[in-house]
Amino acid sequence: MLYIGIDLGTSAVKLLLTDEKGTIKNVVSKEYPIYFPNSGWSEQKPEEWWEQVVVGIKELITNVDKDEIDGISFGGQMHGLVILDESDEVIRPALLWNDGRTWEECNYLNEVIGQENLSKYTANIAFTGFTAPKILWVKNKEPENFNRINKIMLPKDYIAYKLTGVHCTDVSDASGMLLLDVENKCWSKEMIEICGIKEDQLATLFESYEVVGTLKEEIATELGLNSHVKVIAGAGDNAAAAVGTGTVGNGMCNISLGTSGTIFISSGQFGVDPHNALHAFAHADGHYHLMGCMLSAASCNKWWMDDIVKDKDYIGEQQKINKLGENKVFFLPYLMGERSPHNDPDARGTFIGMTMDTTREEMTQAVLEGVAFALRDSFEVAKSLGIQIERTKICGGGAKSSLWRQIIANVLNVKVDQIESEEGPALGGAMLAMVGCGVYKNVEEAAEQIVKIINTVEPDEALVAKYDAQYKKFAKIYPTVKTLFKEIV
Template identity: 45%
Template sequence: MAFLGIDLGTSSVKIIIMDKDGKVLGSVSKDYPIYYPRQNWAEQNPEDWWQSTSEGIKEILSKMGVKGEDVKGIGLSGQMHGSVVMDKDNNVLMPAILWCDQRTAGECDYITRKLNQANLTKYTGNKALPGFTAPKILWIKNHNPGIFERITHVLLPKDYIRFKLTGEFATEVSDASGTLMFDVEKRTWSKEMLEFLELPEEALPRCFESYEITGKVNSKAAEETGLKPGTPVVGGGGDQAAGAVGTGAVKSGIMSVALGTSGVVFAGQDAYSVDEHNRLHSFCHANGKWHVMGVMLSAASCLKWWVEDVNKGLGEKGFDILLDEADKVDSGSHGLIFLPYLMGERTPYSDPDARGCFIGLNITHDRGAMTRSIIEGVSFGLRDSLEIIKDLKIPIDEVRVTGGGAKSKLWRQVLADIFGAKVNMINATEGPAYGAAILAAVGIGEYGSVEDACDELIKVTDSMEPLAENSRKYEEMYQIYKGLYLTLKDTFNKLTGI
């Protein structure tokens, strides 16, 4: 008995096979291109997704010697917010506009102005951001009215793969939450938002819980992939919700921190709540409950920039060299603070003009201090989201950290010290694809609930306790850090205009 987890990322699809005991038997990744036809635009061809996915499924079954009939369920995860629009004959009408596309700033302003933020929060639990799906639909309406009039179906990226596998138009609540067309509290499409967009509800897919079966592999997909016709496909989850399942962050008190290219602070909650200032996203979770999430645009990418671009002469061992130097520097980096806004910021400021900078630099600082301050600055930025979560009275008992930055023991200790909380590593390292496979196992009844599956399969392998002396110093520095953006906001804006 085996389960497939498919994670449709921005640059590649990752496919894993998991056995019934949670062991990952193998994985494959298949790349596909991103197109940037204009400044601030980012698009992909949905057919590229399917070609890579179908080839990847066929390859992993052959590679691992697994027969199609041995796969008992399939779970889907993937990049959120993208728009796939199709006509009545199920043809894709235009390239998919991706989550990172920034063309819809004007549409976001229009939505907020016309509906006002209080109503947006009431209807969707969130504010209008360029990455979300609703502004993309409005952009199509404004700039390609001929295409808008032909729209019969709107799908999210992973749900296009579902359509190709099953022929069904379906999605699930966690991914739907990121469309700005979904009533997160009621776990259903928002009639008010659809009326505003002049989009009929029939154009949107039927919405399921993440662990529910949404369809079965059809004969055409079976022929292309090697899967058995009739294999169940469950709802799955948006990449962050599926990733949280893959780390076991499905119970109140467990918070996950993803130290990837971007940084994500994710906390599940048993009851729906929303930050009154909409600094956090409020979405449905993949376990039938809810979660809040803060996203900073540059996290481990700050260290990558420092090592590979600024200090690229160090070669292959650059990360090891710089991290070793940073480990020899006292906590606080001798009064040096790094602002990690290399790509603008999303939480808590939502400001594309925000800039990265070193504050407090003097002649005594060396490269090790600068490296450590980058690690500390990203961790301070993640704490911004933690503080909002605390304001919402969401309990935090432990932090589970994943992503490339989590490989650094130094970074895990700094995070523990700045958060003032125990930071744990876990045995699962396959991310959203693993969470999707777990959801598939729950969907066919192998486990009674998502929580039961995570309790059984995911174990803590390493823990970092906060060091009291370091935490006291970091508390003082954080109070300085969180005032720096407000001090420099106007300066950032002026620099953008030059």
């Protein structure tokens, strides 16, 4: 049988077709625009996601026996606010995970409701990207739209709804809403009251590997599929990527270098960072995880190469870099503000240390190193909690760079395992579909059978020492310039 994994990303939807052994049969990617109506705002139209998903599925399955397709599941960009009216029509464009407009609402939640209460209700505190502050923003700034809300959904769940007619979500994605009691995997009555909504406006909760429904007849006909195809809840993109890299069970780690960057640490038990610098979320394997998330990762290098240098030869540019651990130029990768561990929507990208003899290669290197150093910020928080990590998987577009993998291995002083498949969230979605369809008894078994390591970067003792000294310098930059950001935004 065949399985479809849908990764609803920020810049594009990636669709993957695989058999039950994880052999990839086809991959299709379809882009859609991002809208920036004001500085720090970031929106997309859910209808455009759906249009591209339909086109993508049709293209994905063109040359296969449609009767072989058994299940569909998802990974998806987290935190986005999709609101539907009584007719299940989209009320306004979705506010995305990297939208920074909700700083007033976050201040209210963190300072008036209080971080201690928020952590008790949801295991997390308010960040501008989270969904609950977005709901409050709509309530405060667009009351006419707020009054029309019938259903509140997350991005990938809108696609699941369009496929099945079921208003659903999964516990990993819902963990990032600041509306879920993460430990007990149920909606927080306190947060529902704080946001001024009703529980029936929220979607039904599922584990990531559970079946939410089957294709609606008219959708099955449009796609050329059978209506008995199962749709499985899926997971937030980072949890789905963790499944796709085999980061399941207790004490495993995955680094994702996509538009955003994350350090994802899986755990068999529920636990909370007492300082709330790391997110405490439910995992797609039925357990839990801690996660540090930076808002701009591979997107920093894309911005630097495409918009500033205006050269798309990423590999050629990186081949010129040969003095690791000795760069005098540093880069703060906060192009969209920052989440973990600073929680500062006003933070901005910053170069420092340039002189008249600074080269383009040093600037490029600084961008790659800046992202690695920012990942280490979250890594240091994990170490302070007694979590010892000796190796990590890596996925995302940035993981294709051998130089970047080498930098990360030495900045973090861990072994970095490269996976055979680079399709983290999409493959994770397909694997969740397999579990939901009964191919594997659980997510751990699916990962054990499907995920394969093809290369490992070992840290070099001399480089580790150099980068440790460099990181100590990097760590001083943000606290020094922090107060300036509020004056220049």
